[in-house]
Amino acid sequence: MSLQLYDTLTGQKAPFSPADPDHARIYVCGPTVYDYAHLGHARCYIVYDVLTRHLRASGLRVTYVRNVTDIDDKIIKRAAERGEQPDELAARFTDAFGEDMARLGNATPDVEPRVSGHLPHIIALVQRLIASGNAYEVDGDVYFSVESFEGYGKLSHRDLSAHESGASGRTDAEQMARKRHPADFALWKSAERSEVGWDSPFGWGRPGWHIECSAMSMEHLGETLDLHGGGLDLVFPHHENELAQSEAATQKPFSRCWMHNGFVEVNKEKMGKSLGNFFTARELFRHIEPEAIRMFSMTVHYRAPLGFDVEDEGGPAGPRFPGLEEAERRLEYLYKTRQRLAELPEARVVPGGQAPDALVGFPAALARALDDDLNMPVALAALSELLSAVNELCDGALRKKGSAPQAAVDAALAGFEALRTHLGLGFQEPREVLERVRDRRAQARGVSREWVEQCIVDRATARANKDFEAADKIRVGLTEAGVELLDSPAGTTWQIV
Structure with missing residues (x-):
């Protein structure tokens, strides 16, 4: 196929070439379910939803795996704070995450493995790394030895000598005494019997974060993936460590392509809870149509920072989001155009005729944009041309003695179908969207x-x-x-x- 993607490992764009030319096997790191999905999650999973949609629309079979991390120290801590059982809290936020993704227009992945359902696979992979000499036990903990893997640092383009103080940048005397190298990372963490944990050959404990993704991805997609994706913040240490432990275990390349989307910046600062500029998707849904968030995320290239501006007017209506509001206006224009086309009087549509190039050429223009490293801003520019052409068609049909050729109407409908299948935009009933947007603005x-x-x-x-x-x-x-x-x-x- 003609899709070219930027590979984080090589630092270059290259043709996307699955091992099986007809089948793409994709793994994307999913959420740790201790809270609601935020705008960063929304952006990330919209990117990979568009990727998988485009691949399928281009004729490939896709197996898309996105995990759910439902065992994690953050989940245990949050559950203790709320007086809940960790598994109940994780299940609740897993369901909420799925609901939020659906409202954003993201299709459900083919497989959504949970860490809690893969403990045997995780333990087996840890044992494999111990047997190969790439991991070692210390009092119930198991660490991966970064010095045992010659290529450590190749994904993040870091030299191992830069990790003398460990991945966190801090040196802890107790940890240093237990590890052979400061950058060694946990595959299995020991725990007290009173704590959340599982039995293993290494003792009672819990898996480390990095080993979970390696075990789940290899279980469902094999030892070499066609593409591994996630946010830019995961390149190091998470994906670097995944790559090291996976290739050490299998002696095979872990992924043929590594793809990462950029950060979300709120008022030119990286979004984060510590900065107080953190927005969940559900908070934004109260102010804006969810599909407008989807369109907004496409306005910049997926590898670039997504600038998100907030204006707090201090009134009863709450904060304003200029970028999202502009995206909602563009979405409204899309649905108004679709509605105009659908409501053309039958008597004004005449058989045969010719369709303008702007209508006929849209599906190909859309595919070309996405084939170029998933260039969604260029795809949206092509959409603007499509909408202008459809409105010109409707204007002509509604003039006195005007008409619209059936060929042009069919080409417009094909354009909207291409938009839905490739970008996941325009998938709702126009009247419902337009009334919802109008009523919310009226209420404000x-x-x-x-x-x-x-x-x-x-x-x-x-x-x-x-x-x-x-x-x-x-x-x-x-x-x-x-x-x-x-x-x-x-x-x-x-x-x-």
């Missing part, structure tokens, strides 16, 4: 939907009675409230301006 302005609809009824009654002065007065009152009426042969609708 203190405008009641019931009041507006009653005004529309009263205005229609006044016009029927030829009381045009009363009808105009009603329209003026609505305009002053920020409501624009849209009259058409099908009736009167309204929008917030």
Whole structure:
């Protein structure tokens, strides 16, 4: 196929070439489920959803595996704080994560393995590394020896000598005494019997974070993946350690391609809980259409930082998000255009004819953009041209004695289908989206939907009675409230301006 992707390992773009040309096997590191998904999660998983959609639309079979880390110290700590059992808390946030991803338009991965269901595979991989001399036991803990793996640092392009103080940048005397090298990392962590843990040949304990992903990915996709993805923050130490332990165990390349998406920056600072600029997807859903978040994430290249601006006006409506609001306006334009096309009178659509190049060429333009390292901003530019062409088509059909060739209508519909299959945009019913967006904006302005609809009824009654002065007065009152009426042969609708 013609897809080219930037490979973090080589630092270059190269053709994506699965071992089986007809089947792409992809693993993406999933969430640690101790809280709700945030904007960084949304961006990351939208990127890989678009990748898998594009591959499938291009004719490949895809097996997409995204794990759920449901065993982790953060989960145990959060559960203790809330007086819950760790497995119950993890299950609750796993369900919430799935709901949030669905609202963003992300398809469910083919396999969603959980750490809790793969303890035997994890333990077996740890034993394999001990047997090969790449790992060692210390009082119930098991560490990977980075010095035993010659290529350590090749993914993050770091030299092992830079890790004299360990991955955290700190030197702990007790840890130093237990490890052969400061950068050695835990494959298995011992625990007290009273703590959450599992039996193993090394004693009671829990798996380390890095070994979990290696075990799960190899169990479901084999010892060499076609693509391993995740956020840029995972390159080191997580993916570096995954690569080292996996290749040490198998003596094979762990992944044919390594793909990483960029950070989210809030008001030009990296998003993080410590900075107080942290937003969950659910918080944003209260202010913006979820699909607008999807479109917003596509406005910059996936490897670049995604700039997210917040304006806190201190009013009852809460903060404003200019970038998301602009994305929502673009999404609204998309759905209004789809609705216009769907509502063209049948009598105005004539058989045959020719379709403009802007309509016919959209699916190919979309595919070309995504083939170039998943260039979604260029894909959105092609979408803008498609929408302009569709509106021109509708304008021409609705003019006096105007018409639209069936070939052009079919090409427009094919364009919208390509948009859905490749980018996952435009997958909802237009009227439902437009009404939701309108009603939320009205509520933010203190405008009641019931009041507006009653005004529309009263205005229609006044016009029927030829009381045009009363009808105009009603329209003026609505305009002053920020409501624009849209009259058409099908009736009167309204929008917030």
